[in-house]
Amino acid sequence: MNMRFEPSGPLRGRLAVPADKSISHRAALIGAMASEPVRVRNYLDAADTNSTLAAVQQLGAIVERRDGELVIRGCGLRNAMAPGKPIDVGNAGTLMRLLPGWLSFQQGASFELDGDESIRRRPVDRIAEPLGRMGARIEARNGRFPPFTVHGAALTGITYELPVASAQVKSCVLLAGLVTDATTVAEPVPSRDHTERMLAAAGAPIERSECQAGGYTTTVGNTDELELTGVDVPGDPSSAAFLIAAGVLVRDSRLVLERVGVNWTRAGFLRILERMGAIVLADLEPAGTFNPHEPVADIDVRNAPIEATTVEAEEVPLAIDELPLVALLGCFADGDTVVRGAGELRIKESDRIATVVDGLRGLGAEIEALPDGFVVTGTGRLRGGQLESHGDHRLALLGAVAGLASEEGVEVVGMDAAAVSYPRFANDVAELIA
Numbered sequence: 010m011n012m013r014f015e016p017s018g019p020l021r022g023r024l025a026v027p028a029d030k031s032i033s034h035r036a037a038l039i040g041a042m043a044s045e046p047v048r049v050r051n052y053l054d055a056a057d058t059n060s061t062l063a064a065v066q067q068l069g070a071i072v073e074r075r076d077g078e079l080v081i082r083g084c085g086l087r088n089a090m091a092p093g094k095p096i097d098v099g100n101a102g103t104l105m106r107l108l109p110g111w112l113s114f115q116q117g118a119s120f121e122l123d124g125d126e127s128i129r130r131r132p133v134d135r136i137a138e139p140l141g142r143m144g145a146r147i148e149a150r151n152g153r154f155p156p157f158t159v160h161g162a163a164l165t166g167i168t169y170e171l172p173v174a175s176a177q178v179k180s181c182v183l184l185a186g187l188v189t190d191a192t193t194v195a196e197p198v199p200s201r202d203h204t205e206r207m208l209a210a211a212g213a214p215i216e217r218s219e220c221q222a223g224g225y226t227t228t229v230g231n232t233d234e235l236e237l238t239g240v241d242v243p244g245d246p247s248s249a250a251f252l253i254a255a256g257v258l259v260r261d262s263r264l265v266l267e268r269v270g271v272n273w274t275r276a277g278f279l280r281i282l283e284r285m286g287a288i289v290l291a292d293l294e295p296a297g298t299f300n301p302h303e304p305v306a307d308i309d310v311r312n313a314p315i316e317a318t319t320v321e322a323e324e325v326p327l328a329i330d331e332l333p334l335v336a337l338l339g340c341f342a343d344g345d346t347v348v349r350g351a352g353e354l355r356i357k358e359s360d361r362i363a364t365v366v367d368g369l370r371g372l373g374a375e376i377e378a379l380p381d382g383f384v385v386t387g388t389g390r391l392r393g394g395q396l397e398s399h400g401d402h403r404l405a406l407l408g409a410v411a412g413l414a415s416e417e418g419v420e421v422v423g424m425d426a427a428a429v430s431y432p433r434f435a436n437d438v439a440e441l442i443a
């Protein structure tokens with residue numbers, strides 16, 4: 010489905026953005042691993058997180074919808090049932106990489122996971138390797154790609170240094186570590202910590218300390234059962250980022266986004282915007298905070314001129330999903346905006362270095378790809394044209410925001426990709442422009 014986004018008048022008003030995708034996935038998975046029913050308020054109703062609900066139901070959990078909440082009646086930590094057919098993860102990389110952590114210790118049972126065309130291009134060796142060291146066996150297509158099968162086994166604890174700062178891999182190993190004497194994961198730089206927070210809330214023994222490189226070392230150990238009274242999912246900062254960028258770029262805009270998650274491990278984009286001189290006000294969580302609850306705040310955005318900035322490797326995991334928007338902002342900033350150390354972008358739902366650079370260049374941007382990032386020369390404007398989503402939700406939404414800020418509008422080819430995280434984006438924009 011193609012959709013046109015015309016140059017926009019001011020965006021004004023208050024709005025609640027969709028619920029956090031990362032936290033929703035974890036609420037469904039940890040809810041399914043729990044022994045007592047878990048109530049989840051504000052679960053994200055979008056394609057990716059619906060894949061997770063379907064997956065946990067296939068494994069034996071019961072999901073009830075009640076008064077706008079979900080109640081998940083789990084299987085318990087060690088009692089996932091092997092379904093008779095493959096688990097379809099759809100387009101959801103987070104589901105594909107976290108779920109095997111749980112499945113890997115369902116002794117004697119095997120689980121096949123598969124997904125859509127895009128998921129079949131995304132590597133799983135990054136989880137197969139540590140899970141294999143713990144004692145599970147993973148058989149993947151060409152040793153690296155879905156479809157793949159997880160053969161559950163008795164696991165032993167490991168100490169694992171993440172070769173890349175990936176919250177998905179970290180989370181997978183920590184979930185598997187729940188049935189070992191002790192499993193430690195060290196990350197080179199901090200990445201989102203929703204799994205650690207939710208496990209702590211569920212009573213798992215989890216300890217975290219700062220390591221020399223700047224990241225954290227996290228240890229989990231033997232857990233009899235998980236008990237989570239409830240999860241209240243905040244608004245998704247990564248979805249909010251699209252409206253924040255629109256508010257910064259579209260003349261005379263002023264908008265407030267309500268109850269957005271401001272966990273500091275997700276707030277990298279807001280800090281980048283601060284450096285660019287954008288006027289975005291929010292009560293952010295202090296860096297380094299670790300406690301079981303997820304903080305929320307209203308985010309107040311207004312249109313203002315911006316300056317170029319440089320994003321280096323250590324900041325990348327804290328803003329990984331928002332880096333395409335940094336490229337767009339760079340088109341309007343004074344100077345050269347540079348993103349480096351972000352090679353991980355190449356293995357997202359699309360190769361987000363190639364698709365962002367080609368997509369924005371096609372709209373008139375002066376942007377060059379680097380092996381691990383990009384450089385954008387700000388010209389203060391963007392002509393417009395056509396942008397292909399490549400089936401990647403963040404590309405589709407990038408094209409939409411680019412259209413609002415452009416001179417001639419943007420036609421997004423494949424806007425339906427946005428359904429995995431932000432299905433009602435066009436409606437929300439219409440509400441803010443009215």
Ligand code: S3P
Pocket residue numbers: 030031032103174175176177178180201329330353
């Ligand atoms: C996610 C982690 C990030 C992010 C993805 C969601 C998560 O991926 O890009 O959209 O929920 O843990 P990586 O862990 O591969 O960096």
